[in-house]
Amino acid sequence: MPANTRIERVLLTEEAIRSRVAELVGEIEADLGDGDLVIVALLKGSVVFLSDLVRGFDRPVAFDFVGVASYGDATAPGEALTFTKELSVDIAGRDVLLVDDILDTGRTMCRVISYLRSFGPASLHVCVLLDKRARRQAPIEPDYRGFEIADEFVVGYGMDFADQFRNLPYVGILARGG
Ligand code: IMP
Numbered sequence: 614m615p616a617n618t619r620i621e622r623v624l625l626t627e628e629a630i631r632s633r634v635a636e637l638v639g640e641i642e643a644d645l646g647d648g649d650l651v652i653v654a655l656l657k658g659s660v661v662f663l664s665d666l667v668r669g670f671d672r673p674v675a676f677d678f679v680g681v682a683s684y685g686d687a688t689a690p691g692e693a694l695t696f697t698k699e700l701s702v703d704i705a706g707r708d709v710l711l712v713d714d715i716l717d718t719g720r721t722m723c724r725v726i727s728y729l730r731s732f733g734p735a736s737l738h739v740c741v742l743l744d745k746r747a748r749r750q751a752p753i754e755p756d757y758r759g760f761e762i763a764d765e766f767v768v769g770y771g772m773d774f775a776d777q778f779r780n781l782p783y784v785g786i787l788a789r790g791g
């Protein structure tokens with residue numbers, strides 16, 4: 614069965630995402646001035662968002678990736694992070710924008726923020742495409758958010774269910790039963 618027949622509803626169309634991403638770039642550019650910006654994106658869900666975001670900037674932007682192993686709800690706040698990829702650029706003294714697809718409980722993001730702070734960036738801001746605010750457990754508010762969404766499981770535009778659906782150009786809600 615083609616993957617898209619398993620999508621019950623389109624939540625955010627390609628066009629809605631495109632125009633909101635352009636607005637986000639404008640907000641970030643206006644705030645961050647002309648400093649040396651490094652974007653750190655979390656694998657793998659943020660890759661599609663990142664690729665649209667970076668191409669909107671009118672200034673040089675460096676980017677790198679951090680991969681964090683996820684074990685579903687088993688990741689408790691006190692646990693050490695297990696990396697699938699560690700940072701490989703020097704962010705000391707630089708302006709860093711941490712980018713992810715979706716902020717859910719916020720636990721992953723909080724721990725990645727502590728990790729990045731240990732390298733001494735000049736500033737650290739957080740940008741997410743989607744914010745499921747109602748599910749937040751960790752004390753974190755993104756500096757830039759594309760859309761606030763309800764507590765529904767979404768796929769597409771980089772986001773997956775069992776590593777599928779990342780390539781959909783829109784954000785959709787999966788039909789019941791996957
Ligand atoms: P957190 O630590 O609970 O905030 O987890 C955030 C991560 O969970 C995101 O980077 C996504 O990879 C994943 N996630 C949370 N909600 C969804 C969803 O609705 N669809 C796909 N992935 C999700």
Ligand code: MG
Nearest residue numbers: 655656657658
């Ligand atoms: Mg993710």
